[in-house]
Amino acid sequence: MDPTASADYSYLRKLVFGLSQNVLDPAHDYLFESRLSALLRNQGMTRIGELVHHLRAQKNPLLEHAVAEAMTIKETSFFRDGHPFEVLRRELLPRLIEARRSWRTLRLWCAACSTGQEVYSLAMLLLDRSASLAGWNIRVEGTDISNQAIERARAGLYNRIEIDRGLAARHVLRYFEGQGEAWMVKPALRSLCHFRQANICGPRLPFSRASDRFDVILLRNVMLYFSQEHRRALLTGIHSLLSPDGVLILGSSEQPADLSLWTPVLSGGACYFKPREPS
Ligand SMILES: C[S@@+](CC[C@H](N)C(=O)[O-])C[C@H]1O[C@@H](n2cnc3c(N)ncnc32)[C@H](O)[C@@H]1O
Incomplete structure (x- = not known):
């Protein structure tokens, strides 16, 4: 993986852990692309790199929280597991x-x-x-x-x-x-x-x-x-x-x-x- 992308994913993993205490496995870094795609669109961005650049440049608690929220797994159902x-x-x-x-x-x-x-x-x-x-x-x-x-x-x-x-x-x-x-x-x-x-x-x-x-x-x-x-x-x-x-x-x-x-x-x-x- 290109070192910039790897540093971006590592930054995002730390951010998610800091806010939600969810530990993300680096083997699943590819999930950032799909889980953050709607958020990127809403921000008028096309790449994860842009998002990370923005987050590094200025403190934006709302956007940081939105990233952490987007990365949690929300799978559920009625009477799950019976x-x-x-x-x-x-x-x-x-x-x-x-x-x-x-x-x-x-x-x-x-x-x-x-x-x-x-x-x-x-x-x-x-x-x-x-x-x-x-x-x-x-x-x-x-x-x-x-x-x-x-x-x-x-x-x-x-x-x-x-x-x-x-x-x-x-x-x-x-x-x-x-x-x-x-x-x-x-x-x-x-x-x-x-x-x-x-x-x-x-x-x-x-x-x-x-x-x-x-x-x-x-x-x-x-x-x-x-x-x-x-x-x-x-x-x-x-x-x-x-x-x-x-x-x-x-x-x-x-x-x-x-x-x-x-x-x-x-x-x-x-x-x-x-x-x-x-x-
Ligand atoms: C896989 S779902 C499980 C939902 C439900 N408990 C069930 O078993 O069907 C996990 C939920 O935990 C929430 N979650 C993750 N980290 C959390 C935290 N630090 N505090 C509160 N909720 C959290 C996620 O947003 C997600 O909705």
Whole structure:
């Protein structure tokens, strides 16, 4: 590779790591071209070199953030991987609902929710039980580093391909209304879901211990992009935000490096983690 291009990619990898803590593999440098093509067009640029020259010449936090955002992988779908949602439906939510019967409050958080399908999937599981949750205070929080992903999540508008990936017909009919070729989340589902942009590897997590703790936290398919050091710090912070009887669900290929804070539980083809008292 020509040394200038190699230096440009190295600059961009460092920039992305500095802002989102995503570690990009130099073997995948070719991805910069496709992932940054829309951003280059919007900036009236044609080459990565121009972008890097511009970023080096003057501080532009908005553009830097847009680069980091464009480089994150936003792959997601409704009820992704099936098993964790089945375990939530069958085992975890009934147990938590029983335990919270006198508080009548449930708090759930998808810590890297991309375009919102994971958040709406959790909310559908809860609304499916609306008969037993009437009058409860329920919040499903969704955060992601990408502003664009959060805007899409808030809009709650999904195309036919996105709807076909993971949604049963009964859920489409009950919780979505057709809008031309697309489907819009109905108000009852939307009212449980709250979205905001946040970096989960920043100096502070987007929620503090002082507010109520969470009953369920989903941190799925994002830790694999972080360094070991950031994974460890993030899981320590997440641990402090979970209720003692709450659960953490990671992606199917992810697990905490340090099991001193977590008890893994295998159930129904999925694995979830219960917080342990720090020793
Ligand atoms: C592969 S998607 C996973 C989405 C969803 N959790 C799922 O499993 O379907 C990873 C998401 O993590 C987000 N992300 C990456 N780094 C992040 C960070 N430092 N803070 C918050 N979100 C981040 C990306 O923008 C992307 O939307």
